[in-house]
Amino acid sequence: xxxxxxxxxxxxxxxxxxxxxxxxxxxxxxxxxxxxxxxxxxxxxxxxxxxxxxxxxxxxxxxxxxxxxxxxxxxxxxxxxxxxxxxxxxxxxxxxxxxxxxxxxxxxxxxxxxxxxxxxxxxxxxxxxxxxxxxxxxxxxxxxxxxxxxxxxxxxxxxxxxxxxxxxxxxxxxxxxxxxxxxxxxxxxxxxxxxxxxxxxxxxxxxxxxxxxxxxxxxxxxxxxxxxxxxxxxxxxxxxxxxxxxxxxxxxxxxxxxxxxxxxxxxxxxxxxxxxxxxxxxxxxxxxxxxxxxxxxxxxxxxxxxxxxxxxxxxxxxxxxxxxxxxxxxxxxxxxxxxxxxxxxxxxxxxxxxxxxxxxxxxxxxxxxxxxxxxxxxxxxxxxxxxxxxxxxxxxxxxxxxxxxxxxxxxxxxxxxxxxxxxxxxxxxxxxxxxxxxxxxxxxxxxxxxxxxxxxxxxxxxxxxxxxxxxxxxxxxx
Numbered sequence: 001x002x003x004x005x006x007x008x009x010x011x012x013x014x015x016x017x018x019x020x021x022x023x024x025x026x027x028x029x030x031x032x033x034x035x036x037x038x039x040x041x042x043x044x045x046x047x048x049x050x051x052x053x054x055x056x057x058x059x060x061x062x063x064x065x066x067x068x069x070x071x072x073x074x075x076x077x078x079x080x081x082x083x084x085x086x087x088x089x090x091x092x093x094x095x096x097x098x099x100x101x102x103x104x105x106x107x108x109x110x111x112x113x114x115x116x117x118x119x120x121x122x123x124x125x126x127x128x129x130x131x132x133x134x135x136x137x138x139x140x141x142x143x144x145x146x147x148x149x150x151x152x153x154x155x156x157x158x159x160x161x162x163x164x165x166x167x168x169x170x171x172x173x174x175x176x177x178x179x180x181x182x183x184x185x186x187x188x189x190x191x192x193x194x195x196x197x198x199x200x201x202x203x204x205x206x207x208x209x210x211x212x213x214x215x216x217x218x219x220x221x222x223x224x225x226x227x228x229x230x231x232x233x234x235x236x237x238x239x240x241x242x243x244x245x246x247x248x249x250x251x252x253x254x255x256x257x258x259x260x261x262x263x264x265x266x267x268x269x270x271x272x273x274x275x276x277x278x279x280x281x282x283x284x285x286x287x288x289x290x291x292x293x294x295x296x297x298x299x300x301x302x303x304x305x306x307x308x309x310x311x312x313x314x315x316x317x318x319x320x321x322x323x324x325x326x327x328x329x330x331x332x333x334x335x336x337x338x339x340x341x342x343x344x345x346x347x348x349x350x351x352x353x354x355x356x357x358x359x360x361x362x363x364x365x366x367x368x369x370x371x372x373x374x375x376x377x378x379x380x381x382x383x384x385x386x387x388x389x390x391x392x393x394x395x396x397x398x399x400x401x402x403x404x405x406x407x408x409x410x411x412x413x414x415x416x417x418x419x420x421x422x423x424x425x426x427x428x429x430x431x432x433x434x435x436x437x438x439x440x441x442x443x444x445x446x447x448x449x450x451x452x453x454x455x456x457x458x459x460x461x462x463x464x465x466x467x468x469x470x471x472x473x474x475x476x477x478x
Contacts (some may be wrong), residue, residue, distance in 0.1 A: 001034075001156070001157065001164075002153070002156070003030070003033045003034065004033075005025055005042075005151075005152075005153065006042065007155070008042075008085075008104045008105075008107060008109065008455035009025055009042045009044065009109065010153070011085075011104070012057075012102055012104075012109055012111065013025070013152055013153075015057065015081050015260055016044075016046050016048055016053070016056060016111075017046065017154075019048065019052070019056050021047045021052070022045050022046060022047040022135060023044055023045070023046040023047075023048070023111075023352075024044065024045050024135070024150035024151055024152045024155070024158065025042060025043070025044055025150065025151050025152065025384055026043050026045040026139075026149070026150040026151075027043050027045075027142065027147050027148075027149075027258060028040075028043070028147055029041065029042045029043060030149045030150065030151050030157075031147055031149065031163070031167065033144045034149075034164065035167065035199070036168055038448060041109075041110075042109055043109070043110050043112065044109055044110065044112070044379075045103075045111075045113075045114060045135070045138060046070045046111055046112070046113060046114070047069050047111050047113070047114055047133045047135070048113065049098075049113050049131055050092075050095045050098055050099070050100050051112050053090070053100045053113070054090050054092075054100055054166045054476060057088060057090050057100075059090070059164060060225070064283070064428065072081055072262065077406070079430060082164050085104045085105045085257070087103065087105055087106065088102070088103065088104050088105075089102075089103050090102055090103065091103060091108070093110065094110075094112075096111050096129075096345065097112070097115070098113035098114075098115050098129060098131060099112045099113075100112075103275055105414070112233060113131045114131065114132045114133060114134060114135055114137065115129045115130060115131050115132060115137075115141070116129065116130045116131075116132050116136035116137050116138070116140075116141065117129055117141045117184065122170065122372075124427050128225060135150060135158060136158075136160055139158070139160055139161070139175070140160075140175060140176060141184075142175050142190075143174065143175065143181055143185070143188045143191065144163075144166075144172055144173060144174055144175060144181075144188075144191075144195065145161040145162060145163040145166045145173050145174070146163045146166050146167050146173075146190065146195075147163070147177055148160070148161050148163055148175050149163040149164065161175050161176075164428060166204075166422060170199070170200065170201045170202060171201055171202055171203075171204050172183050172196050172199075172201050172202070172203050172204060172392045173190050173204035173206075173207050174188075174192075174204070174206075174207045174210070174219070177210075178204075178206055178207045178209075178210035178211075179210045182210055182211065182214045182217070183214065184215075186214065186217035186218050186220060186221050187218070187221050187226070187229065188252060189211045189214065189215060189217075189218065189248070190218065190226065190229045190230070190245070190250060190254070191229055192207060192208075192211070193233060193244045193245055193248075193250075194229050194232050194233040194236070194241075196238070196241055196244070197232075197233045197236035197237070197238040197239065198232065198233075198236040198238075198239035198242075199239070200237060200238055201397070202407055203244065208244070208248065211248040211249070211250065212248050212249045213253070215248060215249035215250045216249075216253055218250060218253045218254050221255055222273055223334060223335050223336040224336050226254050226335060227313045227335045227336055227337060230254070230255075230335070231290055231293075231294075232282065233245070234290075234293040234294065234297060235288050235289070235290055237288070238284075238287070239280070239283035239284055239293060240280050240281075240283065240284055240393055242258070242279075242280055242283065242297070243262075243280055245258070246258060246259055246262045246276065252363075255331070257298075257301050257327065257331060258276060258279075258297070258301075259276075260273070260304045261275040261276035261300065261301065261303065261304060262274055262275070262276030263276070263304075264303060264304040264307065265315070266278065266303075266315055267309070267311075267313060267314060267315045268314055268316070268390055269312075269314075269391065269393045270390050270393050270394070271390055271391055272391040275300050275303045275304065278300065278389050278390065279296065279297060279299070279300055279389075282296045282299070282386055282388070283297065283385075283387035285384065285385035285388040285389055286381050286382065286384075286385035287320045289342070289379070290347055291341060291344050292348075292378060292381055292382065292385075294332075294341070294345045295345050295348040295349055295352070295374070295378075295382050296382065296385055296386075298323065298327070298328040298331065298345065298349055299321075299324065299348075299349050299352045299382065299386065299401060300317075300320060301327050301349075302317075302319075302320040302321075302322075302323035302324035302326075302327050302332070303317045303320045303324075303326045305320075305323060306318060306319050306320040306323060320353075321349060321350050321351070321352055321353045321354070322350060324349045324350070325346045325347070325350035326346075327347045328342075328346050329342055329346050332346075333367055334392035344374075344375075347371070347372055347374070347375050348375055348378060348379060348382050350369035350371075351370075351375050351379055351382075352379070352382050352383060352386060353386075354370065355372055355401075356405070358381075359401065359404050359405055359408060360408075361408055361411065361412060362454070362455055364405065364408045364409060364412060365419060365454045365457070366454055368409070368412070368419050369419055369420065369454055371451075373419050373420055376409060377406070377409065378390050379400075380402065380405070380406050380409075383402055383405075384399070384402060388401065415457070417457040418450070418454070418457060418460040419454070420450070420452045421446055421447075421450055423460070424446060424449060424450055424453065424465075425460045425461050425462045425464075425465055426446065426449060426462055426465045426466060426469075427446075428442045428443075428446065430462065430466060431445060431446070431469065434466055434469060434470065436469075444474075445469065445474045448474045448476065449465050449468075449469075452468075453465075
């Protein structure tokens with residue numbers, strides 16, 4: 001099998017080979033090309049040590065970090081037939097671990113020396129690395145067989161661990177003993193499930209079995225790294241792999257709230273499984289977008305804390321949206337999410353069970369005001385996923401209700417009706433000009449005007465609202 005390497009990758013490999021060293025594209029980029037996917041980046045591994053890599057792609061003088069090609073013959077537009085690159089230089093991105101980034105026309109390629117990792121002391125980083133001239137030794141230290149393949153045009157594939165076979169079989173399998181790989185870097189356990197979710201693969205039985213006794217080591221991994229893998233899993237084509245995160249014990253460590261959801265039954269005709277199973281189904285019913293998938297993961301997070309049972313044995317979860325929003329904020333902060341994501345997900349969780357009744361334009365306007373205009377139309381996607389993940393009990397009627405809700409929302413949008421203070425025809429300056437003393441009273445009057453306009457949009461005209469103000473319709477007793 002032959003794969004097409006990008007021109008810049010070929011150039012780097014050829015330069016290293018011309019200098020007497022081995023060089024290969026390696027890891028995820030090789031895997032992705034075999035799968036017909038576009039690699040996000042290209043990594044290169046070489047027998048050349050970092051200082052030699054820097055010499056081969058040597059710097060210009062005068063302390064400038066830029067590098068020019070050594071001669072006309074070595075230039076990318078020379079004998080190799082490569083296009084001329086305007087800028088070529090190196091950056092010491094991880095030189096202590098053998099990595100130099102070669103920049104070609106502002107595009108970076110990590111070039112890493114073959115290495116053997118020393119002892120891992122923190123379930124994350126090797127204490128030391130030793131450079132080696134043996135490619136196989138370098139490939140042995142990698143996480144999964146599908147990420148332990150190397151390729152160049154002269155040698156073809158170097159696939160000592162049957163990564164190509166695992167790609168064909170659709171299997172995620174550790175290189176060597178899974179216990180050793182997971183002991184080196186605990187995050188690899190979550191990465192295994194993430195790769196399964198992204199690629200639609202299954203975990204090799206031995207690889208999966210090794211996770212449970214080692215899952216506790218995930219407590220040593222930073223929240224930022226956990227967040228990255230979790231989001232990649234959630235936004236994958238197979239977010240149902242969250243079930244494996246629970247079943248292997250990883251959720252108990254990184255997301256105990258989800259474990260509680262999986263263990264909380266729902267004895268209610270609207271549901272057909274635990275809170276967690278409903279959540280997993282809902283994840284697959286919403287688009288592969290970060291905020292939407294996070295919302296579905298947490299939309300029922302408070303149900304275990306809000307559960308009550310009536311005299312007929314029916315479970316109820318009164319107040320779970322409001323408490324769920326508060327819990328979601330705490331969890332997302334713990335996982336080091338940005339403030340914008342936290343705000344958006346919390347708002348959608350709080351609003352996911354809000355149902356304006358009856359469905360009239362007035363009530364929908366008030367729902368938009370109550371929930372926040374920014375939550376629409378995402379809220380409809382959340383509600384639809386929630387309904388589709390429930391039992392068939394009144395499902396048709398629920399979907400018809402949602403369709404009508406969305407239709408009315410579109411009508412309101414087309415009319416460009418006022419839904420918040422920013423759309424109100426009167427401003428605080430208008431009220432001051434009309435004689436109102438600056439202060440809290442301005443906000444009170446504007447809010448009263450908005451409440452009227454939500455009920456009767458035709459009132460949203462400056463002259464009408466100011467006339468009603470002058471007529472003392474917004475006095476202290478209003």
